[in-house]
Amino acid sequence: MKSREQEYKEIFIAEALEYFDSLNRHISELEKQPQDDRVLAEIFRLLHNLKANAKAIGYLQISDLSHKLETAFSLIRNRELQFSDEVVTVLFDGIDMLGDLISGIDNPTPVEPDPVLLRNLDIIVDNLSDSTIELAKVQRFTNSKNLSLSDLIYIQIKKLDHMLNLVGELIIDRDRIMSLSKELNNDDLKTVSSHLYRITEELQYSVMDARLVNIGTLFNKFPRIVRDIAFAEHKDINLELSGQDIQIDRNILQIITDSLLHLVRNAITHGIEKPEQRAKSNKPNAGLLILSAQNDRDNVVIKLKDDGKGIDLKQVRKTAVKKNLVSAELADGLPDSEVFSFLFEPGFSTAAEVTEYSGRGVGLDVVKNAIDSIGGRLHVDSELGQGTTFTLHLPTSIAVKGALLFEVDNIFYAIPLIHTEQVLALDKDELHEVGDVMVADLKGETVTVVYLNELLNADEATMKLGDKTRLKGQVQNIVVVSYNNRKLGLIVDKLYRQQDIVVKALSKPLDKIDLYGGVTLLGTGKVCLVLDVPAITRYFIQKR
């Protein structure tokens, strides 16, 4: 795990070495054109930053030396000191030593600045152009200069984004070539395309790997945040962190940052009770908040668990009825998991009456949208009086995801595996028309089932989602997806394989259609539409 101190140190060294290289370049320029104000200003700026940064991190020798050099250069800038040969030698020596100090930061035996050189610097600064005092010859501490470059580079995330996009395109073309080589049945082509396959795969993982950061970079911000919120709320909170070394794509981490902050804030403000109340319920005074990360197959699972008062499902049911989200008769029969999903309805939880007792809802729909946007899943579980757990299933990488391929009305579709629960085949007789939907019994659980062809292709005016007669054939292939604590079985025409797909975002003007999360190209060159499970669930609810 990289601590913040370690991170600061690495940044400091990388930047200081960069400054050192620039200083060398500029001072050589200055030797040729001693009056160049632009170069002088730049040298001054670099030394100035180096001084301030070194002082901030506590490398006082570096900041002192930078300060001395800065003073010398500001004198040259003000024409109070001649850029003469002796002065040049001292300044070059000084910059060399700066370099040695910077690269020596990690040495077991610390590099000490040469006292003779420091004295020389003092002399040129104090005596100005009066060269009556002899400058002592500095023993060159490095005789042959070693050229060394930093092992660490900083790169803009958008360059990595671009690389990842290119890799995505490459994979699509590769798959096309693989499929062509099978068709053409040429041995040479087969050999080269299987080599291409391996290389692109390795390239894909290298680029994905370069984008990974430790979840700790986000988690480690929370102790302070939790302390501050708890302090403001007059609560006592113990925060337990685990899984900081789990790695995840930097952009995914960026996108969930606000969501996680929001959930933590909610847990402290509304979830965990005040010490007095906790004492009454035989709970320890200090509330417990556990933030953990772990790997689950290709995904990362982040959990936020509190031991607060939990969510009152009775109240959630009542509010749902009041807000006309569900009828009163139906509300009582709804399974708990579906009741939880009301919390994520827009505006549901912001209602004052809910905030008072459950308090969970302030903008939970916003959290859910953020997680949806990266193809993740949000799950909530709670027991009244015992506490609440939010579980975030997140993809490790944005670009490539495992998906299930199928066909409906001769169009290829894919659904990301993160949203699929199971795939099964049921006889038509096992599907039942209940009300205006179809349901099936999946191992004791009643799940709503919908014929995708009807949902996607029927005339909206005559759509009949509960009509079994619209199904083709006897055996039905069903993909069970899960979204917002709610399962939905999607009947498809033909079921194909699982495959890693590269999702291409739809370009304008199609990017606004939320039913599709994007498209992918199959090896055959055919276009395959990637269904957005949240949107298809919403569309179904709207149409049923």
Next chain:
Amino acid sequence: MKRILIVDDSFYMRTMLKNMLTDAGYEVVGEAPNGQTALELAKETNPDLITLDVILPDNTGLDVLKGIKKDQPDMKVIIVSAVGQEVIVNEALEYGALSYIVKPFSEEKVLEAVNKALEE
């Protein structure tokens, strides 16, 4: 959440400032390493506050300050400077900067100045 733009040519300084500010619950809406970017981001993000380093590679921080104040006269700006820059700092205060922080800064100093400026 109050939105802050950081202008500093040192990545190290920006990182430190950003961490301090985000830990304290502020949103850092942008980081500018030079004057040009600073002026663009000031317009684009229209933050609640800007922390401005006075020594920048392209223009001086003073020019940036003037540029910002020209288009966004009410923009709150705090100067970040090192010791020995008192002349520039005084000038900056005349041009409408609210206060200044001296490098190397402590977290308390930064937050104190930022909180105060945002309250005004």
Next chain:
Amino acid sequence: MAKNIKKAEAVEPAANTPEAVTETNTAPAQPAANDAPGKEEKVHLIVFKLGTEYYAIKIEQVKEVTVTPTITRMPRTPEFVQGVANIRGDIIAIVDLEKRFSIRPEPMTDSMQPNTTYTLVIEAKEYSIGVVVKEVPQSLNLPMSKIDRTPSFLQDTNIKDNYIEGIAKVDNRLIIVLDMLRILSSDEIKQLTGK
């Protein structure tokens, strides 16, 4: 919209008059226009047929013209979106402008090949789309002055969006020059959402 086009024809004489005036005005000013065409600004158009009328797009807005590739239908999108197609690895939306403008399609004739259509790949600032046309598009060079940018009939019709850049008259053919940057107005783009 088909109605609008009809109306446009009906008011043609009126639209003619200002154009005639313009021509007589500009003719003496540019006496060498025909002798030295390089002197006058030219515009290069790609002309195609929608319904029974001719339409044109400036060539700068056309990325390529290709035989229409396989189109994958996208359910639950507006009717004028035919679907998406893979054009050299880029996936773009294919739109049917006849449907977009409610233009009555031309009845099939023998010379038409129902199985081969062409797609103009249009690159606008905000989006790229493919426009399907039934006949091979033609290329046409003509002087800028031949395009009447403000035909008065526009005021008589109820065309709200000014995606019509002007009207050109060439050999008794009336060509409607479209501004592709505006062809999908923001309303239309919004229509694609909220499904």
